Amino acid sequence: MSRELSPREAADRFLSRRRQRQADETVRSYAHRLSHFVEWCEENDIERMREIGGWEIDEYRHHRESGDVSPSTVKSAMVSVKQLLEFCERIEVIDEDVAKKVEIPKLTKDEETSDEQLPADRARKVLAYFRDSDQWFGTAWHASLEVFWHTACRLGGLRGLDLGDYDPDEGTLWFHHRPETKTPLKNDAEGERIVSVNDDVVAALDMYIARERSDKRDMYGRDPLFTTRQGRPSRTTIRSWCYQATQPCLYTGCPHSRERHSCEWTSRAQAGKCPSSRSPHAVRTGSITWLLNVTDGDIEWVARRVNSKPATIRRYYDKATVVEEFEERQQRHADLDINDEST
The missing domain is CATH 1.10.10 (Arc Repressor Mutant, subunit A)
Incomplete structure (x- = not known):
């Protein structure tokens, strides 16, 4: 039986192994990083993993460093490539010791951590705007941002909340690990917790449920707290809510000298390209x-x-x-x- 695999086939097999023992979010991160490597291989006519050696590895690193990415992104990319090559060595798709030719960049502490965040002063301004706005109060943008900010939950945590996980009387949100119905927490059962929220968050959630929330169940018969007309929102949808909610042109002038009514970055599909929008992680x-x-x-x-x-x-x-x-x-x-x- 042939032991020749293309970079795409090797990456697919590697990810399949990872899915057996790691959380979905972790596997998605690997898939995202390796997609750049696979695409680079295909663009450079590398058809078999056996063709990859020290020169190709260094060329790929140079390619990533030449792009508009942070040093930490380059490091993550090379770590993923090294792990893919180690996997390929184990299944004898490439020669031994190829993975050792991957040089992982050494970063300073400042380089290793991302400075991108939503600062408290900006969060204060945008939340104040939402709370005082007849148009935006209690919308999905507002309510989800209140939860993100006041609980510091991850995207997957917010997405996995059900209506019954919210107790308006006690002012709490209960984060549950439910992998069997596709809403796991990053740290599995250890991530389960009850988080208290203040009256402003409760008011935003109550308005969202009363006015904005679609009464839809997900494919497993659960009642999500946050919904779309199709049921539980996708990760992409929630990320778009956050990008759009954190654009400063909502409540002040555009720092990029654009007009909001004509700016393509205000659309759902393009909101993440706005330099001032922020992701749930930020x-x-x-x-x-x-x-x-x-x-x-x-x-x-x-x-x-x-x-x-x-x-x-x-x-x-x-x-x-x-x-x-x-x-x-x-x-x-x-x-x-x-x-x-x-x-």
């Missing part, structure tokens, strides 16, 4: 930073609320500025004195 990053600031850096509490590890928050999510860090230190240690024997 909202989560901004929210976690805000939570750390308002809780005086209580990383353990924040980690429990947002379902993350304290070490992960320290490395990837704590985006406090130099000024914020100074002010926090100044507040905690304003009375330091060399003559004070108790310090």
Whole structure:
């Protein structure tokens, strides 16, 4: 039997193995990163994995570095290629030690973490605009952004919420891990938690349910909290809501010198191309930073609320500025004195 596989066939087989033991979201991330590699191979007439050697690996890295991508994106791309090549070595599709020729970029801490977030001051402005607007109050854009910001949940967490997971009387949202009906949480059952929300979030959700929510069940007979006319919204739909909700031209002038009524970036399909729009992950990053600031850096509490590890928050999510860090230190240690024997 032939052991020749094309890059596309090899990637498909690799992803199939990953699906057996990893969460859907993780597999989607691998698929996205490897799609760039597969497309590059096809554009460069690489028909068999056996044709890939040190030169091709370096050429692909140069290709990724030449694009408008961050150093962390390049690193993720090369890690995925290395793992694909290691898989191909195990099943004897390529020669041994090819994967060792992949050089993983070494990044500084600043390069490794993304600075893209929805800052607290912008979140405050856009949420205030939604709350005061007869047109936008309680829409899917508004209600979902309230939940994203005040719970710092992931996109999959919001998508998996059912109507019964929301308790308006108690002001809580219950995040459940339900992989059997295609709404898993990133950390499986360990990600299950009840999160309290304030009266403003409750008001937005109550209005959304009363005025905007389609009374539709999903394909498993569940009642989603957020819906479209087809049932539970897709990840793409929710991401578009977030992109459109965070465009500053909603509540102030366009920072890119465009007119909102004629700008193609305001459309659902193009909203993610607006340089000022923010993804759910960027909202989560901004929210976690805000939570750390308002809780005086209580990383353990924040980690429990947002379902993350304290070490992960320290490395990837704590985006406090130099000024914020100074002010926090100044507040905690304003009375330091060399003559004070108790310090």
